[in-house]
Amino acid sequence: MTTTLEFRDAVRSAYPDVYTPEVLRALDVLAPLDERRRARMAARTARRKQRAEARERIAFLDPEALIPGTRIKVADARAGNFDGAVIPPDLTRQWIQGTGPATKPRSDVRSGLRNVAYALLSGADGWMFDGEDALGQVDTMSLDNHRNLKLAIARDPLFLEVAEEVAGEMNRWADGFFGRPIIADWRQQLDFTTILYRCRGLHLEDRHIRRDGHGFSASIADLVLYVVNNHERLRAAGRSIVLYLPKTQTAEDAALWNDMLLALEGHLGLPVGTIKCYVLVEQLEQCFQLMEIRAALSPHFVGFNTGRWDYINSVSDALAWDREFVNPNIQAITMTYGYMRTYEDRVRRAMNTPDRNGRFALWQGGMEPNIPVGSEEGVAASMKRAVAGAEREQREGASGKWVAHWKMVHIVRPVWERVGEANQMGRAFPALTYGPADAAGLMQLEEAPRTIAGARDLLSVALQYGNAFLRGFQAAALKPADFFGNDDVLYLMEDMATGEIRVSILWEWLHKGAVFTEADAATGTAAGDAFTPALFARLLEEEYAKLRQAGNRDVHDDSKNTTLPIARAIVQTYVQSKVKAPWYVDLLNLNLGLEDLAVAEQRIARFFETFKQDGTRITENLDF
Structure with a gap:
């Protein structure tokens, strides 16, 4: 037809x-x-x-x-x-x-x-x-x-x-x-x-x-x-x-x-x-x-x-x-x-x-990303946290939650089985209100750590996710490179959202001069120091090097000279750009199927030039 x-x-x-x-x-x-x-x-x-x-x-x-x-x-x-x-x-x-x-x-x-x-x-x-x-x-x-x-x-x-x-x-x-x-x-x-x-x-x-x-x-x-x-x-x-x-x-x-x-x-x-x-x-x-x-x-x-x-x-x-x-x-x-x-x-x-x-x-409550694969101690601790998270959501009124891997179903589902109620529709909660305090609460920050280890986590997983996406694995089991080989720290099943938030927070920290709450001897950072462009560049190089040196289990060898450098270029340009891109996925989609870094860099530059000019996102398939 x-x-x-x-x-x-x-x-x-x-x-x-x-x-x-x-x-x-x-x-x-x-x-x-x-x-x-x-x-x-x-x-x-x-x-x-x-x-x-x-x-x-x-x-x-x-x-x-x-x-x-x-x-x-x-x-x-x-x-x-x-x-x-x-x-x-x-x-x-x-x-x-x-x-x-x-x-x-x-x-x-x-x-x-x-x-x-x-x-x-x-x-x-x-x-x-x-x-x-x-x-x-x-x-x-x-x-x-x-x-x-x-x-x-x-x-x-x-x-x-x-x-x-x-x-x-x-x-x-x-x-x-x-x-x-x-x-x-x-x-x-x-x-x-x-x-x-x-x-x-x-x-x-x-x-x-x-x-x-x-x-x-x-x-x-x-x-x-x-x-x-x-x-x-x-x-x-x-x-x-x-x-x-x-x-x-x-x-x-x-x-x-x-x-x-x-x-x-x-x-x-x-x-x-x-x-x-x-x-x-x-x-x-x-x-x-x-x-x-x-x-x-x-x-x-x-x-x-x-x-x-x-x-x-x-x-x-x-x-x-x-x-x-x-x-x-x-x-x-x-x-x-x-x-x-x-x-x-x-x-x-x-x-x-x-x-x-x-x-x-x-x-429906949120995602449980854990996978019960690792050391006996690591699995036991992670499953305990997973069950506790499900119990909290059930108490708060959720009728159920998500899991990212089939092995988690029989570990988390008993939380709701024990209660036995089909759902929690109609539970009594205060009526919604729409005042200034309600709006402020939706943007409320609280004191919490901001550390070099946290920055490394953001960078490592952002790079790994971008690489996985470009290889076709839009859902991937990931953890920061510093924990490769440590079976007490489990891999988490991550999807596009984990990439989005990591580059977004990195951009935020860099362009707002985020202040670290703790000292870090390895980088010479003191509590109260800011996340500077020089520090970002150093951490990017170090985390990228760890991925280049990682085993095939964590970073596929066939990606290290193909899609991993492209993922690095995307993360670097996104985070350093004065104008923040709304979506990491735009830049990943733009480079799907590519293994030529020079072509990818041209596409990344074109995307930011176009977006800065009039807010246009390049979203079509350039290889149509």
């Missing part, structure tokens, strides 16, 4: 099962909404620049105004005067949701399907198959992700063959770790987990589709590919169609998402509200508009998720202009720290505000 869209290379002929005629028709129907998305992203960048120039902090909306993009009054949204979604049975209990993609970089179908099998056999109540932060974008990996999900949902014979094999491997691990198997009947177990899918954010563009000579919305691409390819089988099985929506910043963004969902439901002849969605609260501005976002998405919205890394990054970025706002070491910024504590509290209050039908929404 003919289409208004342009497709890269031979992707349509290579993926006819993904780019079906039905998918192509739906893409054409939703394609005009990309103009609104592009306008929203331009407005977002302009708003960020305006606030920085005016030294203006984010504020609450005027209660008498309409939510942009809707006919809903802000005051009505805050009062719950809207019709919220009914929570379907397969979302009522979501004690543990796992996250991860449905494929591996440059893998064949059988190998990639193992990821899906591990997920659906894990015992998680839900599994968020990721199209965004944890999914590499090299080659056709995003399309492999969709293909594998389609095969698994259809219970293709190859998937069932892989699942039986994986179930045996999982039970062998469990016998060794728990002293018992975790899967009794693998076929029955496959139907236990609710399938969720995370689309890419509005700020990203697809690498395989172009429209009118420019990039095309990755959000629209993912929405259409997942829903069109799978809605009939999911509904026939009595399962919900559930999405996670990332990186929204405002209720106006949510209204655009709602119109995209309505347009697709209308095109497919689905009742309004068939598609359900969680919204990740990972941007500071969202916390000023929580009820407004819930109302803007009200036919579809089922809950919020409180992630840590992206949210910290957004606070740092939103206050980049404020020299008085300087974060401490990243390890100190837990969910009980200052502005994070306020953030979590506002989310739980928003979820437990009833709509006009008395309906509440779900709160």
Whole structure:
């Protein structure tokens, strides 16, 4: 069929099962909404620049105004005067949701399907198959992700063959770790987990589709590919169609998402509200508009998720202009720290505000990144912390949380099993208020360490993550180079968010002259000394050298003269630039598939020149 869209290379002929005629028709129907998305992203960048120039902090909306993009009054949204979604049975209990993609970089179908099998056999109540932060974008990996999900949902014979094999491997691990198997009947177990899918954010563009000579919305691409390819089988099985929506910043963004969902439901002849969605609260501005976002998405919205890394990054970025706002070491910024504590509290209050039908929404807690692999002492200590973190979130009112690896499901899920309640919707919390103290609490700093060791951590993991991303591993097990070979310190499963926050805090420390709270003999730094350009350059060289010298287990040897130098160039330029880039991922996407440092340096320079000139982000695939 003919289409208004342009497709890269031979992707349509290579993926006819993904780019079906039905998918192509739906893409054409939703394609005009990309103009609104592009306008929203331009407005977002302009708003960020305006606030920085005016030294203006984010504020609450005027209660008498309409939510942009809707006919809903802000005051009505805050009062719950809207019709919220009914929570379907397969979302009522979501004690543990796992996250991860449905494929591996440059893998064949059988190998990639193992990821899906591990997920659906894990015992998680839900599994968020990721199209965004944890999914590499090299080659056709995003399309492999969709293909594998389609095969698994259809219970293709190859998937069932892989699942039986994986179930045996999982039970062998469990016998060794728990002293018992975790899967009794693998076929029955496959139907236990609710399938969720995370689309890419509005700020990203697809690498395989172009429209009118420019990039095309990755959000629209993912929405259409997942829903069109799978809605009939999911509904026939009595399962919900559930999405996670990332990186929204405002209720106006949510209204655009709602119109995209309505347009697709209308095109497919689905009742309004068939598609359900969680919204990740990972941007500071969202916390000023929580009820407004819930109302803007009200036919579809089922809950919020409180992630840590992206949210910290957004606070740092939103206050980049404020020299008085300087974060401490990243390890100190837990969910009980200052502005994070306020953030979590506002989310739980928003979820437990009833709509006009008395309906509440779900709160899914944050990510547990630990993996139980290491020394006996290291694993025991890390698992103890993981369980304690889950217990805290359960006490605070979360109906469940995330884990980043299937091995963590049976370690953390018992926290909710012991309580036994399907969810915590409707728990009594104080009503949300919208005064100056509420706004200040969302940007509240507290005394905490800021050290050379903390700077090394930021640099080491930022470099490692950038390198992993460029190799196709957008989810990677990482730890600072100083702990390579130390099995008492576990690797953490990290995704794009961990890269974003680390370069963001490094930029903040350098350009605001962050003061260290402790002395460091190795660098000759005293307490009270500032993080200077010379010190940044020295630490960058030292941490980069450690990665060059690391073993293949920690830094792949085939990356040390290819993508690792490019990752270093990106980190160095991002942190040293006087104008702060809004997204680390932009620079990584720009250099996907490259191994030529000179070409990468040209692209990095072009990005910053363009952004400094008029705020334009280069987001399209330059190798289309």
